[in-house]
Amino acid sequence: MNSLLLAAIGIAMLLAGYFLYSRYLGSRVYRLNARLRTPAHEFQDGVDFVPTNKYVLWGHHFTSVAGAAPIVGPAVAVIWGWLPAFLWVTLGTVFFAGMHDLGALWASIRNRGQSIGTLSGRYIGARGRNLFLVVIFLLLLMVNTAFAVVIGGLLVNTPTAVIPVWGAILVALLIGQAIYRWKLNLVAVSVIGVVALYSLIILGDNAPVVLPETVMGLSAEAFWVLVLFLYAGVASMLPVWMLLQPRDYINGLQLFIGLGILYVSVLIASPEIVAPAMNSNVPEGTPSLVPLLFVTIACGAISGFHGIVSSGTSAKQLDKETDARFVGYFGAVGEGLLALGSIIAATAGYRTLADWEAVYSAFNQGGVAAFVEGGGAIVNAGLGIPASLSATILATMAVLFAATTMDTGVRLQRYVVQEAVGLAGKRIGTVLATVIVLAFGLGLSFSISTDGAGGMRIWPLFGTTNQILAGLTLSIVAVMLMRKRRSPLPALVPLVFVFSMSVAAAIVQVGQFYSDGDWLLLGLDVVILVAALWVIVEAVGSMARARREPADEEDPVDAEPAVER
Known part of the structure; x- marks a missing residue:
């Protein structure tokens, strides 16, 4: 199949989801209303609660949720063939991810900006909330430690990305000042920021930064892991307008430019997809497509x-x-476009099927390396950009997204620590909570050896834990909709599918970990599985009560016609 046709079909499906299905969700299910006073205005503090231009906020949200996962997952999952990965990415984005992300936003806005963990206490119960927080903490620990390893490896393997990756921090700080302090025009600031970022990419391509084999007694990869955690800790304590928002915003623009370069290259070169639609010749040891596809691509x-x-x-x-x-919703669409680009790069970026099979010689092969290599080849063939610069652009894009996710992940994990301490009737400061988060992250990273790669130790649990959490979040949205006497089906259908697939995958992993004698992963998997099943039982009980009890009083704004601007 030609990659251009696949790209056209995929993009059309994703955009139709935004223009049609999201409008239905916004007006009929969630009843979004511009007259509602949002938590950003009600609790404005200049640090965490900051009313933000929707385009700037979209950049923060999109790059925080994207990270490296929508690149890695699809580029691994194509080992089963490009068709299952394509269908799951497009249909999953339209009917599952978009409504899930929009629903979580809506649920928090209607509850004073509270986190999904806190909402679980209100809508499911105290026991469900405590178990919910355990799952969230473990998931964030996986994200932060594993992404540090991914970024460190890319900075070592693609030294041309070092200057643009760290230079982007300075660009973001200046953008934050320009928008919030100097009140400059957003369009002008955006153009200057993008030009500055791509100038850094060109500079980096001509001036690679190669660290010595050991730095301060650590390997180059381990040194980057240490620096990344220290940076993320400092960044997570700064006001969101100063670094987090502008960094994510400029990265969002950079991603769409990078995706534009990739898709235009597909349009011009129109490479054929060499991978099979359904791969019946998978390498030995590859797990079954169902249920593993649905947790490999999260x-x-x-x-x-x-x-x-x-x-x-x-x-x-x-x-x-x-x-x-x-x-x-459109943040989810952006991530779907990135995942679609990853599928195309990992299946059409190779000359022959034999070349592709050489890369995918075992399960968990491919990933970021396949995206950078295959995507670089497509960009080189389509636009004639030198292979080295093409690889630098894509590697920088991957690193910047992983880094912004890590920034947000450390901040969110700090929130969880503060929330857990608050449940015990105590208070803990931002600095101390951040130190605790960094201690857990660095402790796991260096728990096995001095290479800092300990975070990958529990990464096999990420897919199942992540999807289980999606199901639990959907259960809160469903309970809220039931209590307001609105149709819960848009939440219940994805809830049942995602939760059943992720629990099935977790059970498969329990057997695998047991046969491998991996008692750490086995124990963690069992804890996560038991916690998730307990929470979902509590959620089902809450749904039953929601049907029997009187409906919640509607927010005053819901008594008025919904308004969208």
Whole structure:
């Protein structure tokens, strides 16, 4: 099949989801109303609660939820063939991810900007909330530690990306000042920021930064892991307008330019997809497509991490409730476009089927390396951009997204620590909570050896944990809709599918970990599985009570006609 046709079909499906299905969700299911006073205005503090232009907020939200996962997952999952990955990414984005992310935003906005963990206490119960927080903490620990390893490896393997990656921080700081302090025109600031970022990419391509084999007694990869955690800790304590928002915003623009370069290259070169639609010749040891496909591709189809971001940071910055459709649903569409690009790069970026099979010689092969290599080849063939510069652009794009996710992940994990301490009737400061988060992250990273790669130790649990959390988030949205006497089906259908697939995958992994004698992963998998099943039982009970009990009083704004601007 020609990659151009696949790209056209996929893009059309994703855009139709935004222009049609998200409008239905916004007006009929969630009843978004621009007259509602959002938490960003009600609790404005200049640090976490900051009313934000919807385009800037979309950039923060999108790049925070995207990270490396929508690149890695699809580029691994094509080992089963490109068709299952394509269908899950497109249909999952339209009917699952978009409504999940929008629903989590809506749920938080209607509850004073509270996180999804706190909402579980109100709508499911105290026991469900405590178990919910355990799952969230473990998921964030996986994200932060694993992404640090991914970024460190890319900075070592693609030294041309070092200057643009770290230079982007300075660009973001200046953009934050220009928007909020100097009140400059957003369009002009955006253009200057993008030019500066791509100038850094060209500079980096001509001036690669190669670290010595050991730095301060650590390997180059381990040194980058340490620096990344220290940076993320400092960044997570700064006001969101100073670094987090502008960094994510400029990265969002950079991603769409990078995707534009990739898709235009597909349009010009029109490479054939060399991978099979359904791969019947999978390498030995490859697990079955069902249920593993639906946890291998998490971000890019539906992801529980998105619910944490939606309710943890984005809901605190939403200027109007109606902006939630653009920020939440279109944020999921942006990630779907990235996942679609990853599928095309990993299947059409090779000359022959034999070349592709050489890369996908075992399960969990491919990933970011296949995206950068295959995408670079397509860009080189389509636009004639030198292979080295093409690889630098794509590697920088991958690193910047992983880094912004790590920034947000550390901030969110700090929120979880503060929330858990608050449940015990105590208070803990921002600095101390951040130190605790960094201690857990660095402790796991260096728990096995000095290479800093310990975070990958529990990464095999990410897919199932992430999708289980998505199901739990959908259960809260469903309970809220039932209590308001609105149709819960848009939440219940994805809830049943995603939760059943992720629990089935977790059970498969339990057997695998047991046969491998991997007692750490086995124990963690069992804890997550038991916690998730317990929460879902509590949620089912809450749904039954919601049907029997009187309906919740509607918010006053819901008594008025819904308004969208």
